[in-house]
Amino acid sequence: MTQPIGIVELQELVLPALANHHGTLFAGQGLQLMAKAAFLAARSLAQREVVMAAVSRVDFVAPAQVGHGLTLRAWVSRVGRSSMTVCVTGLADLPGTPPEEILKGLFEMVAVDAKGRPVSVDCAYLNQETPL
Numbered sequence: 001m002t003q004p005i006g007i008v009e010l011q012e013l014v015l016p017a018l019a020n021h022h023g024t025l026f027a028g029q030g031l032q033l034m035a036k037a038a039f040l041a042a043r044s045l046a047q048r049e050v051v052m053a054a055v056s057r058v059d060f061v062a063p064a065q066v067g068h069g070l071t072l073r074a075w076v077s078r079v080g081r082s083s084m085t086v087c088v089t090g091l092a093d094l095p096g097t098p099p100e101e102i103l104k105g106l107f108e109m110v111a112v113d114a115k116g117r118p119v120s121v122d123c124a125y126l127n128q129e130t131p132l
Contacts, residue, residue, distance in 0.1 A: 006045030006076035010037050014068045014092070024063035025070070025102070030090065031058060034105050037074035038086040042109035045076045045084060046121045050109045053083065058105035064092035071099065082118035084109045 012018075012033060020026040035052060042050040064070060071091045078085035090103030113119045 008041040008074045010072040012070040014064050019066050034088045037072040038107035041074035042084045046111040053110045054108040056106035062102045064102050068092040082111050
C-alpha cells in the first residue's frame with residue numbers, strides 16, 4: 001500500500017546503541033529519528049529536495065526502554081510558498097501492549113533547488129483527499 005504524499009510512517013527498534021545510560025532512548029537519537037521522518041514527509045509532498053529551517057518544538061513525553069518498538073509518524077500540516085510545517089509523533093510499544101506517545105514535535109522544512117535556494121512548492125498535483 002502506498003502512503004499518501006506528505007505522510008510518512010517509520011518503524012525503529014530501541015537498541016542499546018540508541019539508548020542513554022538509563023537504558024532508555026537517548027533524546028538526541030530520538031530527535032534525529034524525528035528529523036528524518038520530517039524530512040521524508042516534506043520531500044514526499046514537495047516532490048523535490050528540502051532542508052530543515054527550524055524545530056519549533058519537541059516534547060519528550062515519556063521514556064522508551066531498550067527493546068521497545070518505535071513508530072514515527074510525520075505529516076505535512078501547513079504548506080507555504082516554499083516552506084512546510086511537519087508534525088511528528090513517536091509511539092513506543094512492546095509486543096502485546098498498546099502504543100504510548102513518547103515524542104512529538106514541529107519541524108519547519110523548506111523546498112530548495114540544486115543550489116540550496118528556496119523554491120515554490122507546487123501543490124497543483126495534490127488532490128482533495130490528501131490531509132494537510
